[in-house]
Amino acid sequence: xxxxxxxxxxxxxxxxxxxxxxxxxxxxxxxxxxxxxxxxxxxxxxxxxxxxxxxxxxxxxxxxxxxxxxxxxxxxxxxxxxxxxxxxxxxxxxxxxxxxxxxxxxxxxxxxxxxxxxxxxxxxxxxxxxxxxxxxxxxxxxxxxxxxxxxxxxxxxxxxxxxxxxxxxxxxxxxxxxxxxxxxxxxxxxxxxxxxxxxxxxxxxxxxxxxxxxxxxxxxxxxxxxxxxxxxxxxxxxxxxxxxxxxxxxxxxxxxxxxxxxxxxxxxxxxxxxxxxxxxxxxxxxxxxxxxxxxxxxxxxxxxxxxxxxxxxxxxxxxxxxxxxxxxxxxxxxxxxxxxxxxxx
Amino acid sequence: xxxxxxxxxxxxxxxxxxxxxxxxxxxxxxxxxxxxxxxxxxxxxxxxxxxxxxxxxxxxxxxxxxxxxxxxxxxxxxxxxxxxxxxxxxxxxxxxxxxxxxxxxxxxxxxxxxxxxxxxxxxxxxxxxxxxxxxxxxxxxxxxxxxxxxxxxxxxxxxxxxxxxxxxxxxxxxxxxxxxxxxxxxxxxxxxxxxxxxxxxxxxxxxxxxxxxxxxxxxxxxxxxxxxxxxxxxxxxxxxxxxxxxxxxxxxxxxxxxxxxxxxxxxxxxxxxxxxxxxxxxxxxxxxxxxxxxxxxxxxxxxxxxxxxxxxxxxxxxxxxxxxxxxxxxxxxxxxxxxxxxxxx
DNA sequence: AGACAAAATACAATCGATTGCAACAATAAA
DNA sequence: TTTATTGTTGCAATCGATTGTATTTTGTCT
Numbered sequence: 001x002x003x004x005x006x007x008x009x010x011x012x013x014x015x016x017x018x019x020x021x022x023x024x025x026x027x028x029x030x031x032x033x034x035x036x037x038x039x040x041x042x043x044x045x046x047x048x049x050x051x052x053x054x055x056x057x058x059x060x061x062x063x064x065x066x067x068x069x070x071x072x073x074x075x076x077x078x079x080x081x082x083x084x085x086x087x088x089x090x091x092x093x094x095x096x097x098x099x100x101x102x103x104x105x106x107x108x109x110x111x112x113x114x115x116x117x118x119x120x121x122x123x124x125x126x127x128x129x130x131x132x133x134x135x136x137x138x139x140x141x142x143x144x145x146x147x148x149x150x151x152x153x154x155x156x157x158x159x160x161x162x163x164x165x166x167x168x169x170x171x172x173x174x175x176x177x178x179x180x181x182x183x184x185x186x187x188x189x190x191x192x193x194x195x196x197x198x199x200x201x202x203x204x205x206x207x208x209x210x211x212x213x214x215x216x217x218x219x220x221x222x223x224x225x226x227x228x229x230x231x232x233x234x235x236x237x238x239x240x241x242x243x244x245x246x247x248x249x250x251x252x253x254x255x256x257x258x259x260x261x262x263x264x265x266x267x268x269x270x271x272x273x274x275x276x277x278x279x280x281x282x283x284x285x286x287x288x289x290x291x292x293x294x295x296x297x298x299x300x301x302x303x304x305x306x307x308x309x310x311x312x313x314x315x316x317x318x319x320x321x322x323x324x325x326x327x328x329x330x331x332x333x334x335x336x337x338x339x340x341x342x343x344x345x
Numbered sequence: 346x347x348x349x350x351x352x353x354x355x356x357x358x359x360x361x362x363x364x365x366x367x368x369x370x371x372x373x374x375x376x377x378x379x380x381x382x383x384x385x386x387x388x389x390x391x392x393x394x395x396x397x398x399x400x401x402x403x404x405x406x407x408x409x410x411x412x413x414x415x416x417x418x419x420x421x422x423x424x425x426x427x428x429x430x431x432x433x434x435x436x437x438x439x440x441x442x443x444x445x446x447x448x449x450x451x452x453x454x455x456x457x458x459x460x461x462x463x464x465x466x467x468x469x470x471x472x473x474x475x476x477x478x479x480x481x482x483x484x485x486x487x488x489x490x491x492x493x494x495x496x497x498x499x500x501x502x503x504x505x506x507x508x509x510x511x512x513x514x515x516x517x518x519x520x521x522x523x524x525x526x527x528x529x530x531x532x533x534x535x536x537x538x539x540x541x542x543x544x545x546x547x548x549x550x551x552x553x554x555x556x557x558x559x560x561x562x563x564x565x566x567x568x569x570x571x572x573x574x575x576x577x578x579x580x581x582x583x584x585x586x587x588x589x590x591x592x593x594x595x596x597x598x599x600x601x602x603x604x605x606x607x608x609x610x611x612x613x614x615x616x617x618x619x620x621x622x623x624x625x626x627x628x629x630x631x632x633x634x635x636x637x638x639x640x641x642x643x644x645x646x647x648x649x650x651x652x653x654x655x656x657x658x659x660x661x662x663x664x665x666x667x668x669x670x671x672x673x674x675x676x677x678x679x680x681x682x683x684x685x686x687x688x689x690x
Numbered sequence: 691a692g693a694c695a696a697a698a699t700a701c702a703a704t705c706g707a708t709t710g711c712a713a714c715a716a717t718a719a720a
Numbered sequence: 721t722t723t724a725t726t727g728t729t730g731c732a733a734t735c736g737a738t739t740g741t742a743t744t745t746t747g748t749c750t
Contacts, residue, residue, distance in 0.1 A: 010497045012736060023700045028738060038698055053464075053496065058473035059413060060736035062404045063705050069470060070454065085440030086634050088433045095430030098457045107471045108455045109415065112443045119398075125414060126452045128403035151398065152355045234634060263638040270640055289431050289579060290635055293608040295615055357706060368730045373708060383728060405706035408735050 011052050019052070020045050031056070071101055071316060072130040074111045074121075076137035085112070086234055087260045089286045089305070093136055093158070096309025104317050106131075115139065118147035127153070131320055134312050138162070138202050154319035156312050160202040168319070170311040174203050177301040178210025181255045181283040184299060186218050188281050190253030193220075196241070196265060197257030198229040204257050207285070211255050226251065230261060237261075242268045252280055259284035259291045262298055356397050364397070365390050376401070416446055416661060417475040419456045419466075421482035430457070431579060432605045434631045434650070438481055438503070441654025449662050451476075460484065463492035472498070476665055479657050483507070483547050499664035501657050505547040513664070515656040519548050522646040523555025526600045526628040529644060531563050533626050535598030538565075541586070541610060542602030543574040549602050552630070556600050571596065575606060582606075587613045597625055604629035604636045607643055 013031075017024040022041060029037045030045040048054075062068040075090055085091075098108045109126045111133075118141075121127055131153065138145060138159040149155050149167035157169045185193050195211050197204040212222050228244050230237040241261075245268045256262035262284035266276050274280055277296065284291050284300035291298035358376075362369040367386060374382045375390040393399075407413040420435055430436075443453045454471045456478075463486075466472055476498065483490060483504040494500050494512035502514045530538050540556050542549040557567050573589050575582040586606075590613045601607035607629035611621050619625055622641060629636050629645035636643035 014736080024737080025701080025739075026699060029699090032738090036698065041698080053467070055467055055473055055496075057408075057736050058470055059404055059407045060705090061738080062474075063402075063408050063707090064736080064738045066705070068404060068474070070474070085436050086433065088431065088436060091430050091433060091436035091439075094436075094439070094455070095457065098455050102458060107474070110439070110443050110453045110455055112440065113447060122398070122400055125403055128400055129407075129413070129415070129452070151400075260634070263635075267638045267640070289605070290608075290638070293612045293635070293639070295612070295640070359706080369707080370709075370731080371729055374729090377708090381728065386728080402706050405735090406708080408737090409706080409708045411735070 011054050012057065013054075016045065016049055016052070016054055019048050067131050067320075068129055069105060070107050070109050070130045071313075072109045072111055072126045072133040073097055074115065074133060074135045076135055076139040076141075077112060077114050087258055088288050088290060089258060089260075090136065092288065092305045093309060096306045097134060097312060100310045100313035104313060106313075115141060116144070117141075118144040118151075121148065122151065132156070132316050134316060135159070140200055142202060154316060156315045156319065158308060158312055160206050162202055168315050170308055170315060171203070172303045172308070174206035175210040175213070177285065177303075178207030178255065179214045180210070181207075181285065181299075181301050182211045182214035183218075184283060185253035185255065185281050186214060186220075188253070188277070190281055191220060192223070192226065192251045193253035193255060194226040194228060194244070194248065194251050195255050195257075196228050196230060196261050197255075198231075199227070200229070207255075207257055230264075238264060238268070241265055242271070245269060245272060245274070254280060254282045256282060257285050259286050259288045259298060259300055261285075262300070263290055263294060266294060266298075356399050357402065358399075361390065361394055361397070361399055364393050412476050413474055414450060415452050415454050415475045416658075417454045417456055417471045417478040418442055419460065419478060419480045421480055421484040421486075422457060422459050432603055433633050433635060434603060434605075435481065437633065437650045438654060441651045442479060442657060445655045445658035449658060451658075460486060461489070462486075463489040463496075466493065467496065477501070477661050479661060480504070485545055487547065499661060501660045501664065503653060503657055505551050507547055513660050515653055515660060516548065517648045517653070519551035520555040520558070522630065522648075523552030523600065524559045525555070526552075526630070526644075526646050527556045527559035528563075529628060530598035530600065530626050531559065531565075533598070533622070535626055536565060537568070537571065537596045538598035538600060539571040539573060539589070539593065539596050540600050540602075541573050541575060541606050542600075543576075544572070545574070552600075552602055575609075583609060583613070586610055587616070590614060590617060590619070599625060599627045601627060602630050604631050604633045604643060604645055606630075607645070608635055608639060611639060611643075 013024040013027045017027045020027065020041070022045070026037060026041065027045055030042045031049065033042070073094065075085065075094070094108075094110070101108050109130055111121075111124065111126050115121055121133075121144075127133065133148075133153065133155045135145065135155060135157040138157060142162050142165070145155065145157060146164070146166045155167050157167055159169055159171050160174055161169055161171065182193060193211075193215065195208055197207060199205040199208045208227070215222050226248065228240070230240050241264050245265070254262075254265050256265055262282050265282055269276050269280055269282075276282060282298070284298045285303075286305075287300045287302035291300050358369040358372045362372045365372065365386070367390070371382060371386065372390055372394075375387045376394065378387070403413075418439065420430065420439070439453075439455070446453050454475055456466075456469065456471050460466055466478075466489075472478065478493075478498065478500045480490065480500060480502040483502060487507055487510070490500065490502060491509070491511045500512050502512055504514055504516050505519055506514055506516065527538060538556075538560065540553055542552060544550040544553045553572070560567050571593065573585070575585050586609050590610070599607075599610050601610055607627050610627055614621050614625055614627075621627060627643070629643045630648075631650075632645045632647035636645050
């Protein structure tokens, strides 16, 4: 407390070289365990490096090697959709991506600001610093992602397989997911089924497509007044969902586009004395831990997030490697993992 | 799909200078909006930069300026404590820190691997790349954090105010938090109160201290068989908690060290047909969204995570700025925000 | 010892931006 | 016109590592 502790000064390769009585080339080679360096010299240098707490200047190294081994992860975040990270889906995804990246010897930089244009993003420091970018979600900037992909640094996107797409995407079959959830409710006997999710987001639009398709197949008309697009911001969402549930007493099912939404809906239903699932049944999406903590446990569409994160990283690595060989790579290799329906309790 | 789209080649300052018919010094100054550059020259350069999609090489810039403007965030993660990010507390913290950093013009690199020693961390690329590090939690490496702090790059830690501490810390009053939660249960009439949390973690040890202190004041003996340290890993934790609840039928309250733990406990209690809170009352910690979705809503100790994130960043910025003026700064400025008790329903 | 190959090390250019200082141009004052 | 002053721009060193090539050292064989 208040004590002055002198910071240890960091040392560079030249100083290490001087101490070892060799040139910095030799130090560099020794540290990278090059086979041309004499074994005893190598040992001496390593010992000195250790003793003096040598830490390499990574920036200089990156400059020389023309790569930083950093990948940027963008948690997509539209201006209009409100802020604050609270959906645990993102945490799981970040965790899986960072772990996968670590396995390939890469580090992760996080970006979390609303994004409107490709140029805006290219002007950010993380973009300039990183070798490539992984986007979680397409938000509403599909076209801008196309533009971004035409530039030198590779991008990979978690999201939907949209038409006119020039970037690589990893994702699951959202149409099928939405359809399965809806069919599950239909099988439970539900007939007036609401849909909670902002269809301005491509993935959710596809889930909605699955929802309508399931309804049509059951000869049920889609009631546009049962479609709700709750904002991301928690309190606003709570309010809007609560109002909806108050005013639509005749619904008997809700297809939600995330487990968090489902939890909110169930909480609101309880608040109004509506029994779940006997009076209104609810499905979630993502199969997160929260769903298993609710009573009754949530029926939800499972996306294998870990596999998704791994795929994203794998694709990114392929693009980075490809770039070093040939300058332009563009092949369609959408990874589709089939959504599965999981029944709680 | 399969179409070959040539990537746009990136351009450097020299090329931009050539096109503008000036030297790269002038380009550099123009891009940083230096006042010495002629207005028309500046406009011409900016126009060209825009037209040719100029993106500065951030690595070269960092090397020259001797700073990357990147801060590393370590989600503390002990080898023995299991893996996988699922507690939304971390997401909230990451979100708050990244947002605060952005406001100070910094970016965030994420680190998420088990950490045992300071030297091990100093050897990582993120450490070398970043200007400083923020740790979320002290894990079990308090001593190693002390070592790390003695080196050139600043660190700030979210955690407990431990004795013999040479690094800056931001946190809340964990003793008080644990005490308040316990007293709340005592006030509800609970007498056999269990504690769920791994006291090997300093913060949780303090909460436990608050717990025992509250019990003592109520003249209740602390029963060591009611202390449970669930692992981080979800399934293992579920199992252990379930076994505990099965075997300790006589408890009437549980103080949990996180809302996730509380949710798990409540879920398990329900599973065994035990009423919450009438038969067993439960408190959480962190005041996360999940607590508000449970029925009945969770009583929890609130930590102002946003303020915490801001403080962490603010301290880091102070250390970085201080370093530029004087070489060693060490003053005690622990930020203690009083925990508050929040009653759901 | 001398010649030659092999092993180990040093030299110097390079990555792309920044910036102190020198140089030049334009304008004003003498 | 000359000189001083101010406004712009260019030169070249610098940040700290990597690496192709040149050079020195070491060891082997005759």
